[in-house]
Amino acid sequence: MEAGILKELNPEFIAVYQRKPSTYSGHPFIVETAIAYGGNVPKKGDFTLYRFANRIPLLYDEVSDVSWKIIKSINWRRYKVTPDMPIAILVHLCSTKVPYKTVGKEFIADRPEVKREILNGLREVARQLQRFLSRREHVEKARRRLVTISKYLPKIAAYSTELAEKEKPPDIEKLLKSVKKFEED
16 A cells, blocks of 8 residues: 555655454454655645545545545644645555445445544554654754854854953854754754
């Protein structure tokens, strides 16, 4: 699943999670969920959902599917995600008997066991995406801080030297290097 996503979408971030096998009405099933961010993921007004059942894409009636209902029920702000971000969500259900709602096998029925497994899988990949976004935000904040410090530190050193009535300003390069080193860690 991960190799296919990397090949087709070339995302900036990808998280794939496979739930442990579970059963509904005596039929075993496994749920795989994935989330891709950035890259070639289409940016539209809502999330892009790719649904699969036994490795076969489900192309029709996306809104009726249990996966779509779960995606709409999740509070995405908690994971620092908004619908306008370039995010693709993939849900794959592998089972000996896929619980389709209709004879046309167009979407998966909302069985409580299947719903719970998809929800937990999506929560796990959403947490991984949240960590990625938080880390990226932290790095960006540190970079801005470093730029600000680099900009004003020479002026502060010059004025401090003048106030202290010293001849030579202190060597601020060591201080800048230590700040850069601290920011990189």
